[in-house]
Amino acid sequence: MAADADALRLENQICFPLYACAKEVVRKYKPYLDEIGLTYTQYIAMMVMWEHKKMNVKALGEKLYLDSGTLSPMLKKMEAAGLISRTRSAEDERNLIVSITEKGEGLKGRAAEIPAKMGACISITPEDAMALHGLLHRILRQM
Amino acid sequence: MAADADALRLENQICFPLYACAKEVVRKYKPYLDEIGLTYTQYIAMMVMWEHKKMNVKALGEKLYLDSGTLSPMLKKMEAAGLISRTRSAEDERNLIVSITEKGEGLKGRAAEIPAKMGACISITPEDAMALHGLLHRILRQM
DNA sequence: GGTGATTAAATTGTATAAAATTAAATTGTA
DNA sequence: TACAATTTAATTTTATACAATTTAATCACC
Numbered sequence: 001m002a003a004d005a006d007a008l009r010l011e012n013q014i015c016f017p018l019y020a021c022a023k024e025v026v027r028k029y030k031p032y033l034d035e036i037g038l039t040y041t042q043y044i045a046m047m048v049m050w051e052h053k054k055m056n057v058k059a060l061g062e063k064l065y066l067d068s069g070t071l072s073p074m075l076k077k078m079e080a081a082g083l084i085s086r087t088r089s090a091e092d093e094r095n096l097i098v099s100i101t102e103k104g105e106g107l108k109g110r111a112a113e114i115p116a117k118m119g120a121c122i123s124i125t126p127e128d129a130m131a132l133h134g135l136l137h138r139i140l141r142q143m
Numbered sequence: 144m145a146a147d148a149d150a151l152r153l154e155n156q157i158c159f160p161l162y163a164c165a166k167e168v169v170r171k172y173k174p175y176l177d178e179i180g181l182t183y184t185q186y187i188a189m190m191v192m193w194e195h196k197k198m199n200v201k202a203l204g205e206k207l208y209l210d211s212g213t214l215s216p217m218l219k220k221m222e223a224a225g226l227i228s229r230t231r232s233a234e235d236e237r238n239l240i241v242s243i244t245e246k247g248e249g250l251k252g253r254a255a256e257i258p259a260k261m262g263a264c265i266s267i268t269p270e271d272a273m274a275l276h277g278l279l280h281r282i283l284r285q286m
Numbered sequence: 287g288g289t290g291a292t293t294a295a296a297t298t299g300t301a302t303a304a305a306a307t308t309a310a311a312t313t314g315t316a
Numbered sequence: 317t318a319c320a321a322t323t324t325a326a327t328t329t330t331a332t333a334c335a336a337t338t339t340a341a342t343c344a345c346c
Contacts, residue, residue, distance in 0.1 A: 007258040008251065010190045010206065014272050015168050015261065017279035019183075020208040022165035024286050025158050027304075040162075041332060047153045058294060063153065065163040068295050070333050077331090094294040094341050108151065115150040118158065123285055124278075129157050132278045135271055136160035142266055143167050170334075184302060201324060211325050213303050220301090237311050237324040 025122065032117050036110045041070070042078055043111070049084060049100040050108050056095040083107060168265065175260050179253045184213070185221055186254070192227060192243040193251050199238040226250060 006012055026040045033043055041064075048055065048063050057075070061067050075098060078084045083104035089095035124132070149155055169183045176186055184207075191198065191206050200218070204210050218241060221227045226247035232238035267275070 008190055008254060009194055010187060013187075013190070013258075014265075014267070014276055015165075015172070016187055017276060017283060018161070018165045018168060019187075021279045021283050022158075022161045023208060023303075024283065025161060028286065029158070030304085039331065044153060044156075044159055044162075047151055047156070051152055056294080057296095065166060066332090067334070069297080069335075070331095072296055074332075092294085092342070096295065111151060115156075122157075122282060124157070124282060128278055128281070131274065133157055133160060135267075135275045135278070136164045138271070139265060139267060140160060140164050140167065143171065166333080173334085182301065199324080200326095209302090210304070212305075212327080213301095215326055217302075235312070235324085239325065 025118075028121050029114070029118060032114050036107060036114075037081065038107075038111075041066070041074060042083075043114075045071075045074070045078070046083065046104065046107065046111070049098065049104060054097055054099045056089065056097055058095070060098060168261075171264050172257070172261060175257045179250060179257075180224065181250075181254075184209070184217060185226075186257075188214075188217070188221065189226065189243075189247065189250065189254070192241065192247060197240055197242045199232065199240055201238070203241060 010016055029040050029043070033040060038046060044064055045060065048060055055063075057068055057071055061071055064071075075084065075086060075096075079086050082101055085099050085101055087097050087099070089097050153159055172183050172186070176183060181189060187207055188203065191203055198206075200211055200214055204214055207214075218227065218229060218239075222229050225244055228242050228244055230240050230242070232240050
């Protein structure tokens with residue numbers, strides 16, 4: 001049957017364009033993120049920190065869909081760069097509290113232009129962006 | 144202004160759900176791919192090989208949005224696993240020709256069920272899948 | 287109060303990814 | 317035909333990612 005064979009063709013995958021598109025978009029960020037010395041993963045972590053100021057690794061990981069295997073080494077680098085500090089919670093020493101520093105706060109101003117620059121770079125209509133956002137969140141929620 | 148601050152909130156990003164969703168979907172594949180001994184990247188490479196039988200690294204990379212830095216070591220592993228063979232083109236020795244082997248062809252049968260299993264796993268309506276596919280390809284093309 | 291189960295991070299091992307550089311082969315052209 | 321420019325892979329370096337394991341702290345329950 002053709003159906004079986006077609007199901008294994010790259011063009012018929014739903015996951016592949018998702019994978020490729022995510023990769024390419026992250027790559028588009030690189031020149032802008034380079035200017036402020038962040039990687040994409042560090043950038044999304046900083047977004048959470050700009051908003052919440054303090055958060056333990058587990059909660060940060062839930063927001064970013066990342067685990068300690070990825071976050072532990074990255075947060076150490078970000079601490080070394082002076083953007084965050086890492087301290088154990090006094091109430092429960094299992095929790096590592098990540099806190100934004102003055103320097104980390106200061107970076108927000110320099111990051112402010114990035115969303116607009118990326119928007120100009122991708123050129124998607126607001127309607128399509130909204131539709132895409134909705135579809136992706138529906139899939140994420142359902143998993 | 145609230146607009147500036149909002150632009151740097153994780154929930155307002157279009158890229159983040161794309162990144163997170165792609166990652167989570169690839170992760171969903173893992174148990175099924177483990178059964179046939181492939182990683183996700185190897186799986187999409189095999190899809191191209193099942194269809195085209197022979198292809199040089201550059202063409203394969205264009206299809207997969209990957210470069211030789213990723214493909215070279217991966218293709219060596221796949222050759223070691225007996226799924227493909229790697230030979231230099233006689234006409235132009237710069238080109239490395241990747242060819243599917245008997246064993247590689249044989250794996251297609253065992254992979255045949257994976258698309259259906261993943262479909263059951265993600266539960267998205269055909270309309271939404273079509274819409275998502277269209278949106279993602281539009282973005283990819285435009286980049 | 288002791289102890290087995292649970293939880294949170296860190297660590298270890300494996301596999302991508304991308305940028306930059308290198309090496310080898312081919313092409314274009316003076 | 318030399319030889320500079322280009323092209324194709326491979327290599328090197330850095331940074332994720334994730335699964336599995338380990339370690340340390342806390343909790344539950346007797």
